[in-house]
Amino acid sequence: MATVSELLPEDAVRLDAAAGDWREAIRLAGELMTRTGTGTADYTAEMIRNVEENGPYIVIAPGFALAHARPSPAVLRTGMSWVRLARPVEFGHETNDPVDLVVGLAAEDKGAHQAALAELARLLADPATERALREASGPEALLALLSGTQAPGEATGNATGNAAGDGTADDRADQADQADQAEGSEQDSRDDRSERSRASASASVSASVHKILTVCGNGLGTSLFLKNTLEQVLARWGWTSHVTVEATDTVSAKGKAGEAVAVFTSREIAAALAELSVPVRVIEDFTSTAEVDGALRDTYDV
CATH class of the missing domain: 3.40.50.2300 (Response regulator)
Known part of the structure; x- marks a missing residue:
């Protein structure tokens, strides 16, 4: 089964993006997956509709949303995207708002991405790694952290947008x-x-x-x-x-x-x-x- 770094190409990473609300934040994640051939624009609409119908349950940790929908013809292959927002947005979650990190997931079935999610869960459970991922200076540094070729503390920098933010991540x-x-x-x-x-x-x-x-x-x-x-x-x-x-x-x-x-x-x-x-x-x-x-x-x- 594929790892996070295998499912997340560099072109599917966008750091310090601007989003006016949660729909736009999900749309950014969906557009990256469309650009990299993971899904179509219809899948982006399905991810948004998933939240509209089921609520903000995809906000599974403070500041972190896992945007996804069911497997459908709109999924071209299993893949992921990564969007760090310049300013966090509200999803309507009682305890985990506001969100400044949206990871998009498109899955062809229930199997191919299990190892990647297990890996991501372990990485985000470690405070030092979680902080390093949020502060990565660029897509290459982020992917190096995700693949384990770079240790936390080596990948951070003065990423554009951090100073303009409200200090939420820090x-x-x-x-x-x-x-x-x-x-x-x-x-x-x-x-x-x-x-x-x-x-x-x-x-x-x-x-x-x-x-x-x-x-x-x-x-x-x-x-x-x-x-x-x-x-x-x-x-x-x-x-x-x-x-x-x-x-x-x-x-x-x-x-x-x-x-x-x-x-x-x-x-x-x-x-x-x-x-x-x-x-x-x-x-x-x-x-x-x-x-x-x-x-x-x-x-x-x-």
């Missing part, structure tokens, strides 16, 4: 660094306190394999992103052999809920799943292993 990165340090200490303490209870829960879980569903509107974008973050936490717990994670769409989730112990999703999608018989855990930041860890603890009472 402020968010500083806050993330501080939160990460505090979170690390708290996490160590919490891990010590819960190790025995988690081991006890693992013993009961290991008697059978449990399933958790991650759900989004289409089952191939944000749900896969959340699946990857959840799998990182399960690996840290040593539970990957006990709990499987399946990414799916809202319609399929209603039929599969009986097989699952819980559903993890966004606030917007959770509203459409209110009648499910299993717990629905709302995740605000799909890149946060700490938030997902907390939701998993709530699910298993550890």
